[in-house]
Amino acid sequence: MSFEPLAADFYSYADVLTDREREALARLRTWLETEVTPVIGGYWERAEFPMRLIAPLAEQGVLSYAWEETRPFENSAVFRGFVALELARVDASVGTFVGVQNGLATGSIAVAGSDEQRAEWIPKLASGEVLGAFGLTEPDSGSDSARGLRTTARRDGDEWVLNGAKRWIGNATFSDITIIWAKDEADGQVKGFIVPTSTPGYAATKIEGKISLRPVQNADIVLTDVRVPEGLRLQRANSFRDTAAVLRATRAEVAWSAVGTAIGAYEAALAYTKARVQFGKPIAAHQLIQDHLVKCLGNITASLGMVVRVSELQDRGLQRDEHSALAKAYATARMRETVAWAREACGGNGIVLEHRVARYFADAEALYSYEGTREMNTLIVGRAITGEAAFV
Template identity: 75%
Template sequence: MTFEPLVSDFYNYESLLTGQEQAALLALRGYLEAEVRPIIGGYWDRAEFPLQVVPKLAELGVLGYAWDETRAFPNSAMFRGFVAYELSRIDASVSTFVGVQNGLTCGSIAVCGSAEQRAEWLPRLASGEVIGSFGLTEPQSGSDSAQGLRTTATRDGDNWVLNGTKRWIGNATFADVTIIWARDAADNSVLGFIVPTSTPGFSTEKIEGKISLRAVQNADITLENVVVPESLRLANAHSFKDTAKVLRLTRAEVAWSAVGVAAGAYEAAVAYSKERVQFGRPIGSHQLVQDLLAKSLGNITASLGMVVRASEMQDRDELRDEHSALAKAFCTSRMRETVAWCRELFGGNGIVLDYEVARFFADAEALYSYEGTREMNALIVGRAITGHAAFA
């Protein structure tokens, strides 16, 4: 297959990737187009996750590729961003699964774990042998996770006893391990634990009735005297600042995913504009339709420019919290605007799953909110601009 830029990559940012990265991205694209796109609408409608895609994603090197213990070849943050973009332009639920597995689960272990923990867990997560989830958000704390964390960890000899609840935890219903963040009952520090979901006292309940990311299996988690050995405490997690190191990386990737969702809606709209005939000619020949497409492409192109630059900074270890926050806030806002324009182009057909734009339109709402709301990310940027925190 010849590598050609997508219609949504108007300035051909993909040409910045190395030849090896382009080949890997092309292999992923071929699989997603042939095997995932045809089935994902049904899974989304039934609120089920297609677990059969996990082994192939692992075979393609999509899982765990950011870390030295797992990646098959040297790859850039921009490549990893384009993987998120590629996944999201097909389906945001599959992209979210990969983001939880890679960025949040692998990321927590890679950033906060010991060398021994990295060696034990990262290859197993990258192979798909182990599926992970990330337990930070709680029923009473979302945006205020840094201060509102209520789950406790109490030292008991060589073990820790965890008690508390978590909410909105992606992959949790079928995960093998969950990274649980809790406060040390002794000194109030924030600790992280690799918790096997089979541990007595660990239970999950799927959140039903979602209108967004329906294929993602979000769950409430209850921890009742869950005993975890000291060997499963993340060795280098001592405060919320360590948790934030993980979120900084994943927040930038969510920005990439947001651009991918916008691109998926745009590509669907371009195809529909050429096929749908009204008043005797394709609607793509109408001025107002072309205006919607041009505005959508402008949003996507501007957002791609931002995330490409953020990835370049990440590779040079220059990416700060405010950089990730601005990318997440801006790109998800432009995504929300873009999917609305694309859905508008479909008229009544845009609200049924027969047309993919409906799924992108609905899924955009979840990406707009998770990994930090637009308002919270704006305040992170505002603090960097003014030197004053205005979170409360």
């Protein structure tokens, strides 16, 4: 299957991909546009997740590319970034599901699990046999998770007893396991646990009334004397530094998703303005509309250059926290501008799902906030460039 570069890839960044990577990307794009694009608006409106798409997503390889136990061929972080872009370009909620399943849940085990835990869980998560969630954020602890985590873990013989609450946990209404991060009462350090959601004392309740990423099933989780065997403690998670190692890679992937969301809005606006006729010609022929579209393309091009470089650094083992933090802060801010200009170019029709722009416009707000707000990511970068920590 031949790979056609996106028109929004104005500087042809996809040229860095190998032929095998382009072939896989072409298959994924065709599947997404055939199977997801026609139906996702309805799921978004109903706030339902398209569960029937999970098995085909796994068959496309998007849950397995990153891990040596399951990847079908050698691939780059740049390629995996383009996968995240393609997913979000069609729908950011589907992209978020993959980010949670593949990046956060599987990634926690890949980064902080023992060899035995990797061998047991990664293939099951990559195939979709087991669905995962990632429990870090709490009702009273989001940006200050490094210090303010309130969920506790207490060793009791060969078991750990977990108590606390989590909030905004994606996939958590249907996950089979949730990675729970909790503070060890004995040493005050953050540790990770693979918690089967069938464990007594574990309860997840869907968060209702969202205006962004509506198909994503975010949940409030309550943990009441949840007992987890020592064998399900992530054996290489000994402090929040290990949690941060998981977030380092996924934060860069959110930046890629932001570029994909911006591209989806731009493409929808471009198609609409070329078809919409006012004053005797398509509105795309008017100077002000072209100005909006070019500003969108400029934001996309600048952000795409940044995320490609961050992923190249990851491939070389040189990516640092501040690299992914800057990419996430910048790309999501430019995405927010882009979806607003795209919606404006579509006039009143830009607020209805029929023309797709409204979905990207709303979904951008969640991407702007999760995996670290813009302000928190600027503090990570600020600390790196000044040598001074401005955190409260």
